[in-house]
């Protein structure tokens with residue numbers, strides 16, 4: 001709130017007064033118009049220049065917010081995620097979802113489209129369906145920890161919620177390492193790894209993800225250190241046998257099925273970043289046992305270096321990360 005000079009006009013003449021003062025360059029856009037007891041108070045920048053027909057008073061008015069948010073429009077704070085200029089809603093109630101979408105588009109947020117989750121993540125490509133509620137387009141450019149990713153939410157898997165965890169993983173990477181992301185998506189591990197000087201191979205089944213991975217490597221100036229390969233990681237393993245100092249396995253639910261492939265990719269010493277989804281009663285046990293078993297079968301000793309709860313996935317289910325160091329005995 002601030003005390004400023006205002007033109008006081010009867011409510012029915014308030015809008016005319018505001019337009020007139022605005023045309024004269026006297027309307028103070030930095031403060032809100034106030035309405036009270038049948039009077040409108042229009043803040044002005046220079047009371048001396050206001051024509052004599054207007055009444056000037058000093059009054060407390062609110063400072064104007066420059067950015068109108070969806071919450072300002074709705075009167076409540078909606079839940080949404082921003083992925084570049086696309087806004088993602090999880091709202092179940094279709095009417096409320098549409099109301100939020102309209103408010104997002106009317107607000108001052110730089111938004112091109114609002115989408116609502118229309119299915120669970122499913123299939124080999126781990127994608128989901130999205131309902132377009134407002135605007136147009138599902139392709140966007142998203143920035144995370146100094147990297148830029150182009151992606152289409154309908155075509156590829158991507159979760160901004162994993163940003164912090166990805167960053168924690170990337171911080172371990174040192175110049176000259178050889179890393180393989182076995183389920184690379186559009187490159188949110190491969191690109192920051194390469195930026196830190198690693199030579200990275202990113203493998204993915206989804207042709208759209210691989211095409212974005214290549215584009216994102218170029219966008220971030222690391223195309224010479226990122227090799228993008230389309231295919232099932234089990235089919236390309238022979239090209240990279242014993243080559244990895246670091247492996248990323250972000251395919252929760254099924255990563256255990258790929259541990260035999262992982263140990264073939266691993267060099268004599270290798271760190272595996274293994275993502276899993278398990279019941280909260282024992283979130284790390286099944287992953288730890290599966291890694292130790294696969295490593296043991298091929299003569300590696302395993303040290304579990306990190307156990308991290310990444311996020312809650314469903315009631316009583318956790319998305320976790322295990323970092324395991326394998327050393328050939």
Ligand SMILES: C[S@@+](CC[C@H](N)C(=O)[O-])C[C@H]1O[C@@H](n2cnc3c(N)ncnc32)[C@H](O)[C@@H]1O
Nearest residue numbers: 124125126157183184185204205206232233250
């Ligand atoms: C959960 S997403 C993770 C993507 C990326 N690492 C990220 O964090 O955004 C899993 C990815 O693995 C890919 N995928 C699934 N099965 C695969 C397989 N057998 N070989 C290679 N990629 C596979 C999917 O297409 C999907 O892009």
